[in-house]
Amino acid sequence: MSTTVTASPTPVRPVSVPRTYRFELVKLVSQWRIRLLVLACWILPGLFVAGVSAQNTLPSDTLFGRWMHATGWAGPLVMLGFAGTWALPLLTSVVAGDVFAAEDRLGTWRHLLVAVRSPRRIFVAKVLASLTVILLLVAGLACSSTVGGLASVGDQPLVGLDGHLLTPSDAGGRVLLAWVAALAPTLALAAIGLLGSVALGRSPTGLLLPPLVALGMQVAQMLPLPVAVRLALPGYAFLSWNGLFTAPAQLAPLLIGVTVSLAWAVLATVLAHLLFLRRDFTNLAYDGGGRRAFTVGVLPLAALTALTVALIAVATDSTGITQAKVQRSLATAFAHLYRLQTEQLHRPAVTEAQLRASAACTKSDGQAAQQGAGNDWRCVVTWHLPGVPVAGTAVYQLDVGSDGRFVADGDGPKEVNGYFLVRTSTGDAPNPLWQFDGNVALLDTTSKG
Amino acid sequence: MDALHAVRARGITKCFGDVVALDGVDLDVTRGQIHGLVGPNGAGKTTLLGLLLGLAVADGGELEILGVPVGRAFAAPDGVAGFVDGPGLYPSLTARQNLTALAELRGRQARTAGIDDVLDQVGLTDVADDRTRGFSLGMRQRLGLAAALLTRPRLLVLDEPSNGLDPAGKRHVHGVLNRLAADGTSVVLSSHRMDDLEALCSEVTILATGRVVFSGPLGKLAAESRELDYRVRTSDPEAARRLADGTDGIKIADDTGRQPRDADVLVVRAPVPALDALVARLVTSGVAVRELAPVVSPLEAAFLALTEDRETSR
Known part of the structure; x- marks a missing residue:
């Protein structure tokens, strides 16, 4: 066979x-x-x-x-x-x-x-x-x-x-x-x-x-x-x-x-x-x-x-969520949104460069490592206005996710970020500085490769 | 290239792990012939049909289909159609849509593909636009046959095509298969319905445990068969019994328990010449013969004998 x-x-x-x-x-x-x-x-x-x-x-x-x-x-x-x-x-x-x-x-x-x-x-x-x-x-x-x-x-x-x-x-x-x-x-x-x-x-x-x-x-x-x-x-x-x-x-x-x-x-x-x-x-x-x-x-x-x-x-350089990155992201977002609020309130225009916004953030009141995700980030944002000798400050609580996304929740002063509405000439409008989303880049801007 | 045979298989073997499904199977199917494949469950019928349809590849042996040697590809040559283990239908499509999709798959226009014609041939014109979800087994079988016809096959391979068919459906299917054979199409079909095979097939192959135990014309099978049991219904059962008892080659076998006891019926076991002699004696003795028929068909008797012998020898 x-x-x-x-x-x-x-x-x-x-x-x-x-x-x-x-x-x-x-x-x-x-x-x-x-x-x-x-x-x-x-x-x-x-x-x-x-x-x-x-x-x-x-x-x-x-x-x-x-x-x-x-x-x-x-x-x-x-x-x-x-x-x-x-x-x-x-x-x-x-x-x-x-x-x-x-x-x-x-x-x-x-x-x-x-x-x-x-x-x-x-x-x-x-x-x-x-x-x-x-x-x-x-x-x-x-x-x-x-x-x-x-x-x-x-x-x-x-x-x-x-x-x-x-x-x-x-x-x-x-x-x-x-x-x-x-x-x-x-x-x-x-x-x-x-x-x-x-x-x-x-x-x-x-x-x-x-x-x-x-x-x-x-x-x-x-x-x-x-x-x-x-x-x-x-x-x-x-x-x-x-x-x-x-x-x-x-x-x-x-x-x-x-x-x-x-x-x-x-x-x-x-x-x-x-x-x-x-x-x-x-x-x-x-x-x-x-x-x-x-x-x-x-x-x-x-x-x-x-x-x-x-x-x-x-x-890649992947340092993750660091204090410096959180501060930079928050300050940048605040500066952009401050301009938006300025326009809403018909105040004199101001640029991000003039504002020179910066943020100082601490995690767990400085008791833990100053990096990583968590809802215990507390930041103080400082900015300047042309012709005003005193710098403005505002406080934010940040909830930073593991993926780098954060929600900034304004803690005052009320007229800047402490209330969800702002009073404009046409009526009340949402306050862009009260709560906003941001993003911390997980990768550093320069790569090794 | 073999112009006479639609299928020519020599020494086909197929194993699934340790299980030998086919063991040196030879098969010849003449063109234009309806060839029956018979065997007990697990004999290898479906495996063999699957090889003919290109659903599996043999482990050994030689297989020619429509004159073309089959290689190791999972596909049958052009001209082969059919189904094993029931036809494949898509329940979300109507009968017509199932056939249309199949015709277009083959590059033919639905209008010219002869869909109405094949639906008519299998008797499904009335339900052509019904979804096949609600079709009975018999209707599915007939639509499967229609799908196969649509490809204008030269070799049609069918596994249990009579399953679930009512008498009208069976008549349609038998008519279609006989017409196909008359037009030169070869048909290989498996069935457990011996009456179907006897009505349709000119040749049969009997498989048992993966081997061929008989292959040839039905007449040859009957000649090779041992004595059959016959039911004889007469006008005078007592006289008939006495005459049967006195006829050479006749054994009274009405205590087999196969049939419900009927006082008018005598069951005898006899070769055909002895049966002829008994009928002649009954008639000359004035006993009317009202019915004479084998208890089981010659094919079924041969099937049982051959497959039981096989099982016993194992």
């Missing part, structure tokens, strides 16, 4: 990738939950932003939330903050986390393989189709929230994270860039969803993988981890877009975050591809490859994280 298999090529004509992609897209779009998601992403954010903008109480715990009355450009940024935390992980799980598992659930793998005749092309088409839907959903979130904000509040200048004013066109460009930057971690989550969907088959764990990973990343960002570890996690790119709204823009963390996310996206997709080509399509009860899925799926991503941590640690 012969024990060899003829190796000559068979005249197999697989279906082209574009046709398979269209087939996959038809299947995805025919699902009610996908249609509902698309509809929700294109309608609800706009309604949400318009609704919140009409309220007296604003979501000031969300970045840019306190500016939603001031400009329509704050709406899409609030939505981006919310999307990075909840919406995008869930959307990617529903789409990418199910795109392979659905065939297991329906028992249609054999049908698909007989029809397409190429597992490789099926994989490519499924990846492209799920990415298309995810991009459509993200575009909906961005466009809808922008339209909602602009329609309800208007095309006004946006106050940046260091207090400087961005013109409407500049704000629009940066909002667009921020959403584009958020695509990178979204793609990373989508790739993790694909990997889970391939590796775990019909098991619901595959569907839950993107939210679980996103939750893990968020918890990690709240812990006092070294900066290199923080930046090496793909979820950091959901935060690092903040750097676009300072002057100058903090691009290094953003670029690192985007690069790390894309590296995760590529590696997880390649791993999913390898697992997919090795899976047993004849087993209808396939629920994943167990140990092989762990070895092929998890270990390389862990290795990538370790490598990234090492690279970032070597290539």
Whole structure:
């Protein structure tokens, strides 16, 4: 008996990738939950932003939330903050986390393989189709929230994270860039969803993988981890877009975050591809490859994280949150916002250079190390006005997060930063110096590399 | 290149870990023939059908499909269609949309792909625009067959196509398969329904524990079969019993317990010549023969004999 298999090529004509992609897209779009998601992403954010903008109480715990009355450009940024935390992980799980598992659930793998005749092309088409839907959903979130904000509040200048004013066109460009930057971690989550969907088959764990990973990343960002570890996690790119709204823009963390996310996206997709080509399509009860899925799926991503941590640690100066950085950030933001308050109150114009604002900050009343996150930072800001011999002072309590974002809460004097309203010639208006958001750059401005 | 055979397999082996699913299987399927694949559960039928559809690759042996040697790629040559373990349908799409998507996958326009025609052939025109989520097993089977027909196959591979079919559905499916065979399409189908196989197939292959225990025409199988049990319903059961008792080669076998006891029915075990003699004696004795039929079909008897022998020899 012969024990060899003829190796000559068979005249197999697989279906082209574009046709398979269209087939996959038809299947995805025919699902009610996908249609509902698309509809929700294109309608609800706009309604949400318009609704919140009409309220007296604003979501000031969300970045840019306190500016939603001031400009329509704050709406899409609030939505981006919310999307990075909840919406995008869930959307990617529903789409990418199910795109392979659905065939297991329906028992249609054999049908698909007989029809397409190429597992490789099926994989490519499924990846492209799920990415298309995810991009459509993200575009909906961005466009809808922008339209909602602009329609309800208007095309006004946006106050940046260091207090400087961005013109409407500049704000629009940066909002667009921020959403584009958020695509990178979204793609990373989508790739993790694909990997889970391939590796775990019909098991619901595959569907839950993107939210679980996103939750893990968020918890990690709240812990006092070294900066290199923080930046090496793909979820950091959901935060690092903040750097676009300072002057100058903090691009290094953003670029690192985007690069790390894309590296995760590529590696997880390649791993999913390898697992997919090795899976047993004849087993209808396939629920994943167990140990092989762990070895092929998890270990390389862990290795990538370790490598990234090492690279970032070597290539960057990452002193984290230091006293000097906190003082510099607070003083800069105060100076910019003081000018804004000056304009509101129709006082004589003054420049940041004339103000010569500085801050003196201590943590835990000087009893602990003067660095790191915490809500026990207390700062005294000092500034000067032309022709006034005495320097002004104002007190702030700072709550500094592990990711460098801080909320400065004014402690007086009342006429400067102690009350949430200021009395202008046209009536009461929000006091920009009372509470504001700021950002401490985790990386130093010069890199070693 | 073999112009006579749609499938030619020699010494095919396939293992899943330590389990030998196919062990040196030979298979010849003539073009334009409906070939049945029979065997007990776990005999390797689905594995063999999967190899024909390109869902798996043999570990050893030679396989030619439609005259083309099959390599190590997970794909069947053009002209092969069918399904194993039930058809793959997408429940969020209607029957027509399932077929349209499949036609467009093959680069054909929905309007010219003959979707209405194949739906009509399998008797699903009335539910063409219903989502397949609510389809019964029989309707799913018929739509799976329609999907396969859409590709105008030269080799159709079907796993248990009669599962869940009502008599009307069965008539549709049998009609379609016979027409296909008449037009030159080869059909390989597995089934546990012996009546289906006898009605459709010109040749059968019986598998047991991954090996071929019989392959050839149904007539040959019947000739190789041992004695069968027959039900004989007559106008005078007592007289019939006496006559059967006195006929050479006839054994009374009505105490087998296979059927509910019926006073008018006599069950005898006999070769065909002895049965002919019994019928002649009954008629000349004035006993009317109202029914004469095998208790189990020749194919089922052969299947049981061959597979039980195989199990016993293990």
